[in-house]
Amino acid sequence: MPRVWKFGDSVNTDDILPGRYAPFMVGEDAFPTYAFHLIRPEFAAQVRKGDLLVGGRNWGLGSSREYAPMALRRLGVGGIVAASFARIHYRNLLNLGIPAFEAPDVITELHDGDEIEFDLNAGLITRGAHTFQLTPPPEFLREALKEGSILDYYRKHQKFPGER
Amino acid sequence: MSLPRPQTMAEKILSARARETVYAGDLAVVEVDHVMIVDSIAQSVIAVLADLHATPRYPERVSFVIDHVAPASTVSVAQAQKEAREYAAAHGCLLFDVGRGICHQVLMEEGIARPGRIVLGSDSHSTTYGAVAAFGTGMGATDIALAAASGRTWLKVPESVKVTLTGDLRPGVTAKDVALEMIRELGADGATYQSVEIHAGDRFTRGERMTLANLCVEAGAKAGLVVPGGEILTHYGYEIPDFVLPDEGATYVRELTLDLGALAPRMSAPSEVDNVHDVADLRGLRVDQVFIGTCTNGRLEDLHAAADVLRGRRVAPHTRLLVIPASSVVMEQAMADGTLLTLLQAGAVLGTPGCGPCMGRHQGVLAPGEVCVSTSNRNFIGRMGAADARVYLASPAVAAATAVTGHIALPEDVRQEVSA
Numbered sequence: 131m132p133r134v135w136k137f138g139d140s141v142n143t144d145d146i147l148p149g150r151y152a153p154f155m156v157g158e159d160a161f162p163t164y165a166f167h168l169i170r171p172e173f174a175a176q177v178r179k180g181d182l183l184v185g186g187r188n189w190g191l192g193s194s195r196e197y198a199p200m201a202l203r204r205l206g207v208g209g210i211v212a213a214s215f216a217r218i219h220y221r222n223l224l225n226l227g228i229p230a231f232e233a234p235d236v237i238t239e240l241h242d243g244d245e246i247e248f249d250l251n252a253g254l255i256t257r258g259a260h261t262f263q264l265t266p267p268p269e270f271l272r273e274a275l276k277e278g279s280i281l282d283y284y285r286k287h288q289k290f291p292g293e294r
Numbered sequence: 295m296s297l298p299r300p301q302t303m304a305e306k307i308l309s310a311r312a313r314e315t316v317y318a319g320d321l322a323v324v325e326v327d328h329v330m331i332v333d334s335i336a337q338s339v340i341a342v343l344a345d346l347h348a349t350p351r352y353p354e355r356v357s358f359v360i361d362h363v364a365p366a367s368t369v370s371v372a373q374a375q376k377e378a379r380e381y382a383a384a385h386g387c388l389l390f391d392v393g394r395g396i397c398h399q400v401l402m403e404e405g406i407a408r409p410g411r412i413v414l415g416s417d418s419h420s421t422t423y424g425a426v427a428a429f430g431t432g433m434g435a436t437d438i439a440l441a442a443a444s445g446r447t448w449l450k451v452p453e454s455v456k457v458t459l460t461g462d463l464r465p466g467v468t469a470k471d472v473a474l475e476m477i478r479e480l481g482a483d484g485a486t487y488q489s490v491e492i493h494a495g496d497r498f499t500r501g502e503r504m505t506l507a508n509l510c511v512e513a514g515a516k517a518g519l520v521v522p523g524g525e526i527l528t529h530y531g532y533e534i535p536d537f538v539l540p541d542e543g544a545t546y547v548r549e550l551t552l553d554l555g556a557l558a559p560r561m562s563a564p565s566e567v568d569n570v571h572d573v574a575d576l577r578g579l580r581v582d583q584v585f586i587g588t589c590t591n592g593r594l595e596d597l598h599a600a601a602d603v604l605r606g607r608r609v610a611p612h613t614r615l616l617v618i619p620a621s622s623v624v625m626e627q628a629m630a631d632g633t634l635l636t637l638l639q640a641g642a643v644l645g646t647p648g649c650g651p652c653m654g655r656h657q658g659v660l661a662p663g664e665v666c667v668s669t670s671n672r673n674f675i676g677r678m679g680a681a682d683a684r685v686y687l688a689s690p691a692v693a694a695a696t697a698v699t700g701h702i703a704l705p706e707d708v709r710q711e712v713s714a
């Protein structure tokens with residue numbers, strides 16, 4: 131069963147992947163193994179496919195480095211729920227097709243190590259008898275995510291969602 | 295139809311480039327004037343372009359800048375930079391190679407960032423272009439590749455925070471201190487998704503305006519736009535289109551006034567940028583390294599401020615002082631006017647124009663437990679090296695005074711030391 135990895139407020143891109151472990155510094159194969167290297171060194175070895183990251187306010191502040199969320203995707207992270215996201219990082223998540231939900235109420239209910247089931251496309255998280263409903267993203271993002279990501283949408287339509 | 299409502303700077307610039315009137319909250323697809331790609335992201339951008347079977351639609355509007363790890367430190371870095379160079383040459387994009395300088399400084403010096411333009415950078419501090427009323431914003435590799443391929447991007451038109459500066463700075467207080475105070479007031483996520491619109495009147499040089507706009511991203515902002523005034527109107531020959539000036543009566547989500555006269559030199563303590571204190575309260579902490587440089591404070595006026603403190607003095611024996619000019623132009627000017635000699639005679643170590651150790655990859659990475667005072671813009675855990683190294687952010691004058699005493703200090707502490 132997927133588990134919850136709970137983090138606090140202001141998890142920045144240097145926390146997610148320090149700049150010196152960028153793919154062009156340590157190689158395409160190795161960089162994901164440095165995810166959360168400084169703040170949670172056991173993460174990369176223990177995370178399992180489909181696990182859910184839960185953060186507080188301003189998740190992903192800092193650098194524009196897309197290889198930070200790319201490391202999470204490569205490790206199989208299934209989605210991120212946070213009280214709020216920093217904007218460049220949020221765009222990167224959408225471009226990579228990593229489901230990201232803002233849910234300040236729900237995060238307080240989730241604890242590190244919780245075993246859960248979730249369907250982020252439907253916006254549902256279940257833990258035992260509890261079900262948590264997430265607010266769906268705005269229309270143009272849903273349009274994009276139907277194709278997989280904004281990149282996939284552009285590839286197919288040669289325009290951006292909502293563009294006339 | 296209702297009459298058009300007054301607009302903020304962000305709304306006006308984005309309306310002009312979306313060719314329709316848009317307001318905060320609207321989704322806009324805008325034309326992009328320039329796309330800037332740094333060395334560390336180049337391979338990813340090239341890979342997305344290849345995946346799209348696309349090449350830059352307007353190659354002359356795309357630049358590659360080799361600045362983050364320049365010159366290359368490892369074979370894999372060298373390989374990434376080689377691919378960026380080859381791609382630029384093959385597709386007719388601009389290339390600013392090793393030693394030309396930090397991307398944001400270079401785009402300003404080259405006149406690529408200009409009033410009213412939309413400039414996207416694969417680097418979060420692309421808000422810097424707001425210094426000249428360009429809508430500059432940072433994006434990740436996929437967004438940047440899409441913008442290069444299409445010549446456009448999508449944006450949610452941001453709400454704006456209006457920051458009004460009043461009064462005059464006291465001697466020894468700088469634009470960096472104003473920027474840090476602004477970030478403290480706003481908080482690290484206080485302007486997320488928003489544009490910070492700075493009303494500075496005729497105050498501040500272009501370089502100082504760059505410092506202000508640069509730090510806006512540390513409050514989460516999408517853009518940091520400084521209303522044109524002072525030397526932006528009189529120097530550089532910029533054409534100032536009407537649509538970069540905010541309308542009277544525009545709607546702001548928040549208004550903030552900073553009284554510059556009340557400000558003392560400020561310092562951001564580890565490990566979040568909005569953890570801002572008076573330098574006087576942190577005075578005396580022993581420092582291993584001082585770094586003067588970066589897109590925030592590596593310009594000629596910053597080196598002058600440091601040289602004024604360091605002239606005729608020596609860096610403390612237990613402290614290293616690294617100075618890295620923001621660009622080759624800055625380096626030449628600082629060499630021609632003797633500033634570099636002053637710094638070298640004081641014991642500074644000089645680096646190649648570029649980012650240096652700002653993001654902890656080369657040229658001055660910190661050992662465990664070390665303390666650094668830096669003129670840069672981020673002090674996150676591990677940013678400049680070891681996880682428990684600590685980075686304090688300050689102005690060049692404070693950094694220079696700290697280098698002399700080897701402990702966090704104010705410029706006046708150094709001057710008193712000599713007269714005493």
Ligand code: SF4
Binds near residue numbers: 362398417671
């Ligand atoms: S100097 Fe630092 S903040 Fe500026 S672009 Fe380089 S790494 Fe980024």
